Amino acid sequence: MGVGDTIAAVATPPGEGGIGIIRVSGPDSIQIVERIFHGKKPLSQGRNREMQYGLIKDGEGQAIDEVLAVVMGAPRSYTREDVVEIHCHGGMAPLRRILELVLAGGARLAEPGEFTKRAFLNGRLDLSQAEAVMDVIRAHSDRGLQLAIDQLRGTLGRRVTALRGDLLGVLAELEARLDFPEEDIPLADRERTARILKECAARIADLLAGFKGGRALREGVRTVIVGRPNVGKSTLLNTLLGEDRAIVTSIPGTTRDVIEEVILIAGVPVRLVDTAGIRQGLDEAERLGVERSRQQAARADLILLVIDGSVPLEEEDWLLMGEAAGREAIVLINKGDLPQRTLPEDVKAHLPCAPLLKVSLKEGWGLDELKKTIYDQVVGQGLEGVMVANLRHAKALEEALAAVKGAAEALDRGLSDELICVDVRAALTALGKITGESVDGDLLDEIFSRFCLGK
């Protein structure tokens, strides 16, 4: 019943201590992990269910993390197959890297609820538990679905949709000519098609580069601090960092350039970016600084909007709130030690979705709450899911890339249209795994909306 290959997934994302578990199940699980695990003895020679200490190394011999690995031989495991668990403690980035290595070694990313499904199909759970298994699958997939949908709202979604559109156009032209040879369709301009295909390949490669190693995980979740001048942005950076990295003065407009630093919150890297205060009517140099701030905000995974609570809201505050609306954002009302002139309700009314915190950076209160909120925003809402979604997407993009290249090559070799279609179609199918769309219906729509066909 589809059981037979080897699957892998993050079983537990890193918690407070940063320990996370990767589970691998299936006939090749031991062999796959053994190739990357370097302990006192080979993994397969350890005792069943005994924790073994070692290093995970990549293909170049580079150590990724110190881990504990444990083998649970079939049938005495959760799935009744050979299972290996890798416990690592380096946080999300190494966890993901190790999962990538396991997948590169021949495992397949598990579907939602698949371990449980296997446990059931292999007779580990009895028939009466089938209902529960189905619920698990549903729940996992609903959560995955929501994540996937969230992700597609962003740039990835837009770029994949655009790619899909271009490839669908290429396919529609080729297919229309195959199915309607007697029609007046202008002859396929092979050079143009080749150009589009090459361009698509470059765009996919570009997307893929962004994925490799998980940009967010390696570089940290991009968290950009924005606000009017003098609200305490640089102070915030210094406080979270625990050292005086940015210059703090009481003169508005102190920070002119962007400053970046990475901090760890419960094992998850967060890249903090301090920016110049936003205001209008400035000299050339300041305007440039403000422009850079805006660019940073546009690229942010998370926006930290700082507001000075000791003065009434100003026009720039309203503008910034407008920009933060609809994005991942946290609002900080700072200077809580001073008499307050800005009410949280005023802000809440404007930005109902973003978490709102009152802090005093000077007196140092509200900071733990802030760290927890940042963690919840980027991690708590399922970085594990994001990571898995990312991996799936990266795999799909790799497939798409290979297929588009195949099509371009077939075109170069002068192969006929129906062969080029094979690869273009494969590319579309791969991209469809990201967007959840199938080729067929859309293809016919595309053909008939582009060309006037039929007698």
Added chain:
Amino acid sequence: MVYDVIVIGGGHAGCEGALAASRLGCRTLMLTIKYEDIALMPCNPSLGGPGKGQLIRELDALGGEMARNIDQEYMQMRLLNRGKGPAVRALRAQADLAGYQRRMRRVVRSQADLEVAEGKVTDLYGGPPWIVETADGARYEGRCVIVATGTHLRAEIHRGDERFAPEGSSDLTTALERLGLRTIRLKTGTSPRVDGRTIDYSKMQIQPGEDLREGFSFDGELPRKRQAPCYLTYTTEATEALVLENLNRASLFSGAIVGVGPRYCPSIEIKMHRFAGRRQQVFIEPLGWQTPTVYLAGVSTSLPREIQEKLLATIPGLEKARITAFGYAIEYDSLEWGQLGSTLQIKDRDGLFFAGQINGTSGYEEAAVQGLIAGINAAAKVKGEEPLILGRDEAYIGVLIDDLVTKELDEPYRMLTARVEYRLSLRQDNADWRLMEVGHRRGLIDGERLARMQRRWEMVWAAKEHLEEAAVSPRQEVQEILTAAGTSPLAEPATLAEILRRQDVDYGLIVKLGGRPLPPEIAALVEVEVKYAGYLAKEKKAVERFRRLEGMMLPENWDYASITGLSQEAKEKLSRARPRSLGQAARIGGVSPADMSVLMVALHRERGMKS
């Protein structure tokens, strides 16, 4: 007496269904409103083309009649997509309509075990046995019934504000409703016919036929015939202005029609409306040797008569053309999605089969193959044999029927090669290899035909093997042969197969390098199998993956609503479609991968409880 099979309808579906059932030894009755309707082509008199050509070849390999009939009665034959690869090349024929119908009538009327009668069916009930009653009071009883009434159910013809019902079958629709069957409205249209003697062909492009050796049937060579040309002309700016000016007078735009028409067969109104500023092709196709009437393909219309006349006057060569039959749009009932099973039997209606346009398809070939499958499966039912269900990986026919079962139609369904996943493997040139053995096992292909097919393909496989083993080295004479043929010389020793894989090398050159001389049609097959070996291997892998889920059968009357974990949409769709296998379930819109996992678990529980 009780018939084994009663076929209602003598169109392409009805004829193939009746022939298949009777040839399989069933006592069969075919009812048609009029004898003249038998094998009628109400639209353009042409068969084949991409997708459809493959269907006819497959039908022939399974023992159908259409291929043989058209090979005898063609007026013109051409091979389309010649410039492209063999997987999408397709024969297209113009039929001598009268001759085509005459021969088919002769075949059905001389077929043993097949009775043909005129009679308009007004009621259908019981089941099984099924009772069929006609307008003139006759009453027949049959173990199985094949409904193949085409566009006749509650048909309504539209032209401008004219509206009339052709010799219809609204009684039969009512009977079907009483059986609990649901229908939807679809529409299609046709072009005016004109008197060919009033056309000025000098203003048109001529399209002659080609002298081909192979026809649609695998049964021997195509008889050589005198061929009639088609002609091509174009609409003008004046056509567009006229049509757009009168758009609201077309039934299609005036709101008179609710049925959905096919996008691949748009009326001239739609073409002008949606693709303004472009001239459109108009093909002049002869209807037969004995008639001066010709068909104008490309100007399907529901405009009023006087506008149709004015319209032709705007087209070069048709200025003085006299219309002998006006174009019209027709709306009709067809079966709603979710009721038809993969055998073409209605689910839960033992022995009641549906075939042809009534199932929502459009086209003669689409109708014919369904008729054949329904006939085979009705016979199987009578004899207590396994039904014949072809997979999407086996035949275009399989794709067509699977689509009818899994996809909710929103327009009449036409076969397109774009719908076929394994297009490179399912070629018209290998339909015999793919299906003739099936036809033989069923009893529609005799041993001699089968043996001929096997000999043909043994030659192909032997030649292919030879090419893969025979190597040549970069000797001077080899290099000279290659360079002279315009391809690059060898850098190292290569097998003949490797050389043949080059785009610019054909089998002729391979013979010069030491390959075995072969008859041209065998050489062509070898070339395909060798040249596309890489792609074919890829497809084969995909097919293997595909088959895993196809092989997991689902219980026939499963209560999907009670399966926890399925999404609401999946529950609804699955309850209606009741797929045969997990694979088929996956193709139903709205069934997600998670739903598939849930189904797998539920299936396992189901089996576990049974054992």
